[in-house]
Amino acid sequence: MSESYLWFYFPLVVAIMAVLEICRHDDPKVIVKRSLVNAGILTLVLLCGAVVLHIFGEYL
Amino acid sequence: MSASSFGYVLAGIMLAGLAASAVLFEREHRRTGAAFFLAWFVPGAGHLLLGRPVKAAVLFLILSTLYVTGLWLSGWKLVSFDDNPFYYVGQFGSGITMALGRLLAEPKGYPSDAFPTKWIDPAMLYVCVAGLLNVVVTVGVFDAARPPHAPEKAGEAK
Numbered sequence: 320m321s322e323s324y325l326w327f328y329f330p331l332v333v334a335i336m337a338v339l340e341i342c343r344h345d346d347p348k349v350i351v352k353r354s355l356v357n358a359g360i361l362t363l364v365l366l367c368g369a370v371v372l373h374i375f376g377e378y379l
Numbered sequence: 380m381s382a383s384s385f386g387y388v389l390a391g392i393m394l395a396g397l398a399a400s401a402v403l404f405e406r407e408h409r410r411t412g413a414a415f416f417l418a419w420f421v422p423g424a425g426h427l428l429l430g431r432p433v434k435a436a437v438l439f440l441i442l443s444t445l446y447v448t449g450l451w452l453s454g455w456k457l458v459s460f461d462d463n464p465f466y467y468v469g470q471f472g473s474g475i476t477m478a479l480g481r482l483l484a485e486p487k488g489y490p491s492d493a494f495p496t497k498w499i500d501p502a503m504l505y506v507c508v509a510g511l512l513n514v515v516v517t518v519g520v521f522d523a524a525r526p527p528h529a530p531e532k533a534g535e536a537k
Contacts, residue, residue, distance in 0.1 A: 324500065324501055327501040327504070327505070331445070331504070331505065331508060334441050334444075334445055334508075334512075335508065335512060337441060338438065338441055338442070338512045338515060338516060339515060341434060341437060341438060341441075342515055342516060342519035342522065342523075343522075345434075
C-alpha cells in the first residue's frame with residue numbers, strides 16, 4: 320500500500336509552495352498562480368526523475 | 380543534548396533576541412524584533428503584529444492545517460526524539476508545535492503494540508514540514524515589515 324502515500328504528496332507540495340509565495344508576494348492571484356505553477360514544475364521534475372530511474376532499473 | 384534541553388535553549392535564544400531588540404533597536408525595529416519572536420512562537424502572529432491580518436490568517440490556517448493533519452494521521456501522538464530525531468526537531472521551527480510535540484510525544488506513542496498505524500511516515504512529514512515552513516515565515520517577517528507599497532528591488536522576479 321506504499322503507493323497510497325501519493326495521496327499526501329500534492330496537498331503538502333501545494334501548501335509548501337503557497338507559504339513560500341505568500342512570503343514573497345501580496346497579490347492573491349499571483350500567489351495562487353505561482354504556487355500551482357511551481358507545484359506542477361516540481362511534480363514534473365520528480366516524474367522525469369522517476370521515469371529515468373525506472374528505465375535504468377528496468378533496462379540497464 | 381536531549382530534545383527538551385535543545386528546546387529550552389532555542390526558546391531562550393528567541394527570548395534573548397526579543398529582549399535585545401527591545402533594548403538595542405529603535406522603536407520601529409523593536410516592533411519587527413517582537414514580530415520575529417511572535418512569528419516563531421505562533422505561525423502568522425508576527426504578520427498580525429505588523430498589520431498584515433489577511434496574510435497572518437492564511438499562514439496560520441495553512442500551517443495549523445498541516446500540523447493538525449499530521450497529528451490526526453498519527454493518532455494524536457508522535458514519535459520520540461530517540462526514534463526519529465530529525466522529524467522531531469523539525470517541529471522546533473515553531474514554538475507552539477515544539478511545545479505540543481513535547482507534550483504529545485511523552486510517553487512515546489510509536490512504535491509500540493498499542494499504537495498501530497500505517498500513516499506514521501506521512502504524519503511525521505506533515506508535522507515536520509509545518510515546523511520547518513514556519514522558519515521561512517519567521518524570516519519573512521523582515522520582508523513584511525517593509526511598507527506595503529515599497530518598490531521592489533530592480534531585477535527581482537515579477
